[in-house]
Amino acid sequence: MLQLQFIRENKEAVLQGLQKKNFKELNLVDEIIALDEQKRKTQTEAERNKSELNVMAKEIGNLMKRGLQEEAEAMKQKSGASRDAQKAMEDKLEELEKSLYENLVKLPNMPHASVPFGKTPEENENIYQEGEIPALFEGALPHWEITSKYDIIDFEMGNKVTGAGFPFYKGKGARLQRALINFFLDEALKAGYNEVQPPIVINKESGFGTGQLPDKEGQMYYVGIDDLYLIPTAEVPITNMYRDVILKEEQMPTKNVGYTPCFRREAGSYGAHVRGLNRLHQFDKVEIVQIAKPEDSYATLDTMVEHVKGLLQKLGLPFRILRLCGGDMSFNSALTFDFEVYSAAQQKWLEVSSVSNFEAFQTNRLKCRYKNAEGKNVLAHSLNGSALALPRIVAALLENYQTPEGVILPKVLQSYCGFELIN
RNA sequence: GGAGAGUUGUCCGAGUGGUUUAAGGAGCACGCUUGGAAAGCGUGUAUGCUAGUAAUGGUAUCGAGAGUUCGAAUCUCUCACUCUCCGCCA
Numbered sequence: 001m002l003q004l005q006f007i008r009e010n011k012e013a014v015l016q017g018l019q020k021k022n023f024k025e026l027n028l029v030d031e032i033i034a035l036d037e038q039k040r041k042t043q044t045e046a047e048r049n050k051s052e053l054n055v056m057a058k059e060i061g062n063l064m065k066r067g068l069q070e071e072a073e074a075m076k077q078k079s080g081a082s083r084d085a086q087k088a089m090e091d092k093l094e095e096l097e098k099s100l101y102e103n104l105v106k107l108p109n110m111p112h113a114s115v116p117f118g119k120t121p122e123e124n125e126n127i128y129q130e131g132e133i134p135a136l137f138e139g140a141l142p143h144w145e146i147t148s149k150y151d152i153i154d155f156e157m158g159n160k161v162t163g164a165g166f167p168f169y170k171g172k173g174a175r176l177q178r179a180l181i182n183f184f185l186d187e188a189l190k191a192g193y194n195e196v197q198p199p200i201v202i203n204k205e206s207g208f209g210t211g212q213l214p215d216k217e218g219q220m221y222y223v224g225i226d227d228l229y230l231i232p233t234a235e236v237p238i239t240n241m242y243r244d245v246i247l248k249e250e251q252m253p254t255k256n257v258g259y260t261p262c263f264r265r266e267a268g269s270y271g272a273h274v275r276g277l278n279r280l281h282q283f284d285k286v287e288i289v290q291i292a293k294p295e296d297s298y299a300t301l302d303t304m305v306e307h308v309k310g311l312l313q314k315l316g317l318p319f320r321i322l323r324l325c326g327g328d329m330s331f332n333s334a335l336t337f338d339f340e341v342y343s344a345a346q347q348k349w350l351e352v353s354s355v356s357n358f359e360a361f362q363t364n365r366l367k368c369r370y371k372n373a374e375g376k377n378v379l380a381h382s383l384n385g386s387a388l389a390l391p392r393i394v395a396a397l398l399e400n401y402q403t404p405e406g407v408i409l410p411k412v413l414q415s416y417c418g419f420e421l422i423n
Numbered sequence: 424g425g426a427g428a429g430u431u432g433u434c435c436g437a438g439u440g441g442u443u444u445a446a447g448g449a450g451c452a453c454g455c456u457u458g459g460a461a462a463g464c465g466u467g468u469a470u471g472c473u474a475g476u477a478a479u480g481g482u483a484u485c486g487a488g489a490g491u492u493c494g495a496a497u498c499u500c501u502c503a504c505u506c507u508c509c510g511c512c513a
Contacts, residue, residue, distance in 0.1 A: 043473060047482045054482090057494040061441035072493085079493040097472095246470085367471085377470080 001365045002107050003379070004036055004100075017110035022119050022327035025106065032103050039096040046089035053082055105214075109361040111326050112298075112335035118325025124338070125325065130309075131318030134344050134400050142345045143395040144276030146402060147173065150422050153277070153394075165266070165281030172422050176397075176409075177284060179416035180390055181259050184286035184311065188387060191307050193257035193288055198237035200260050201228040206240040209366045211332045221263045230263035234287035235384045239362060242291055246377055247370040253292040253300060257387070260285065277391035278350065284390040290383045291368060294360065297381035298335075301357045304385045305337050308353050311388055314412045317396050318342040320349065334359040341392065345399035350392040355385030398422075 007014050007029065014029055056079045063072040116125045147153035152173025158166040169177050185195060207213035207229055212220060221230035231237060238256050247254065262285050266274070288307065292300040305321070312319045324336040333356040340349035360379040363369070369377040401407050406423030414420045 040473070043482085047473070050483090051481055053493080057492095058441075060493050065441075076493045083493075 001105055001361060002110065003360065003364055004032075004104065007032060007107075008036065014107075014110065018107065020111050020115060020117055020326040021108050021329065023108055028103050028106055032100065032107075035096060035100045035103065039093065039100055042089060042093045042096055046086065046093050049082065049086050049089060053079060053086060056082075105365075108331045109334050109358065111329060111333075112357070114323065115329065115335060116323060116325045119327035120325075121328050123325040124322040124328055127321050127323050127337075128309075129318075129320040130313070131316070131342075133318050133342050136344050136399075136402070137404060139404070140345050140399070140402055142276065143343070143398040146398045146407065147276070150406070152176070152422060155276070163281070165279070167277075167280065172417070172419060173394075175417055175419070176394065176413070176422070177390060179413055179418075180393065181284060181286060183413060183416050184387055185257060185259055187311055187314075188257035188286065188288055188307070191255075191303075193255045196238060196241075196256050196258045198231075198234055198241075198258050198260060200231050200237075200263075202231055202236055202240065203228055206236055206243070209240045209243045210236050210362055211365065212236060215331065218267055219265050221265060231260060232264050233262050233285065233386075234258040234260040235289060238287065238289040239291075239366065239382055239384065242363075242368040242380075242382075243366045245368055247291065247368070247380060249371060249373060252370055252380070253290050253296065255288070255290050257286060257288045260287070262389075277395040280391055286387050288385050288387045291363070291370075291380045292383060293370065293372075294378065294381050297357050297359065297383060300381075301335065301337075301355065301383055304355050304383060304387075308339055308355060308385060308387050312339065312341065312352075314410070315393070315397070316410045317393070317400060319352075330354075330356065332356070332358050332361050334361065339388075341396040343392070343396045343399050345402070346395075350396060352392045352396075353386040353388050356383060358382045358384075 002014070011029060011033065015026055018026055018029070056075055060072050060075050060079070063069075063075065116123065118124065141149065144155070147155075150172070152169065152171055154168040154170055155164075157168040158164075161168070189195060201223060204213060204227065207217075207220070212229075212232060216232075220232055222228075223230070237260075238258050241256070242254070261282055263282050264280075266279060266281060288304060290300055290304065309319075309321070319339055319341045322338045322340065324333075324338055329336050336354055336356040338351055339353035339355070341352050342348075343350050359381050362382045363379045366382075368380050368382070370380045372378055397409070397413075398407050401409065406421045409417060409420055409422070
């Protein structure tokens with residue numbers, strides 16, 4: 001959620017930003033400004049009246065104490081009449097606040113100045129590429145055939161027990177998952193992150209805090225009996241640790257890493273591009289989350305990008321980094337870098353990480369602030385990134401490292417797995 | 424799941440309708456005192472919105488929400504959470 005004061009004072013910049021983000025309802029900005037003006041006027045009025053009522057109530061108390069019943073009664077009458085007016089003003093104020101909020105949460109975040117113009121993924125800016133694209137042998141297979149050839153991931157079993165998109169990982173497949181999680185967590189620990197194991201179901205307040213609700217309600221699994229949601233990413237519980245929190249300056253930045261399964265309904269997607277591990281309803285991910293001072297957040301974003309880069313280098317996977325264009329960025333983000341690995345048998349790039357700075361967009365809703373050196377409370381900036389999401393990494397590892405004799409794992413994973421070859 | 428007791432500021436804790444402007448204590452900050460420190464003394468010490476250049480003021484917040492009342496931390500209702508006991512249980 002953008003800050004009202006910012007919108008009020010930077011209307012032109014806001015309009016330009018929204019256009020870059022390919023946001024259509026530009027009239028909302030004027031509406032918000034008008035509502036805000038009305039709201040403040042009403043609030044001033046209501047509070048002045050309330051102040052008078054408070055004085056009268058106190059006076060009645062004094063009169064009663066001194067035994068002046070009649071005077072007290074007279075004032076009660078007067079006060080009672082004013083109370084109805086008060087109620088009306090407060091109702092109006094509440095109404096205005098509600099529609100102001102409803103409009104405000106519809107506005108996406110402002111894109112950072114470096115965000116390129118564009119509407120589609122094709123217009124994302126390729127800013128970095130590294131690693132050799134392997135030339136595969138004759139008869140090389142896509143990962144969904146490798147997994148069944150070596151019986152390491154069982155999609156049919158998942159279909160039977162749960163449904164599509166919930167595979168079983170078996171034998172070396174399960175061990176590879178565990179190895180990757182440990183590897184990613186260990187690397188994050190080395191980079192100074194604090195490991196947390198958050199809950200994987202969250203309440204409504206947390207869903208609102210990080211912006212999944214109300215917009216993406218249909219994308220989350222909902223546990224109706226207890227009014228809870230399965231998390232789509234560890235970002236939600238980990239960032240919400242800081243909801244309604246005022247951090248001390250020396251606590252900044254907070255650096256947390258967590259491994260969780262993630263659940264996404266992915267309503268509406270189907271077909272070849274979601275085949276195998278490309279898109280699942282349940283998948284594993286290690287997520288890094290930082291809360292930073294506003295002046296440091298872009299430097300922080302760079303360190304997170306470097307961290308993810310390091311992971312892919314160690315795994316020896318060819319990858320590229322995209323700076324997302326305005327139209328392809330998420331609602332919440334001010335600047336996002338996507339990481340894609342090349343999947344040799346499918347001959348396409350697969351997104352494995354998304355690293356973003358949300359600036360104060362999430363923290364404004366979360367009310368996550370920090371007390372700066374001058375003792376002022378200011379909204380912190382929140383950032384997060386996948387480091388990394390497992391399924392597509394597994395897909396790329398299986399495809400890129402396959403040989404006629406089996407899949408030879410990269411060195412860094414061999415000790416984590418306890419084996420070198422999947423056959 | 425059942426029964427009971429709770430939830431007050433940074434912390435402890437008083438407070439069953441009106442000088443509560445939330446007592447008192449601790450902590451923390453600053454000042455005085457001191458050779459220096461401790462003790463002592465003094466002052467300050469929440470958050471949001473809002474008015475104002477500011478100083479400062481208004482308003483709301485005692486787990487959350489609604490209600491009763493001229494007036495609610497205090498009374499009523501709903502909900503959440505914590506603790507104790509019982510039941511169940513990895």
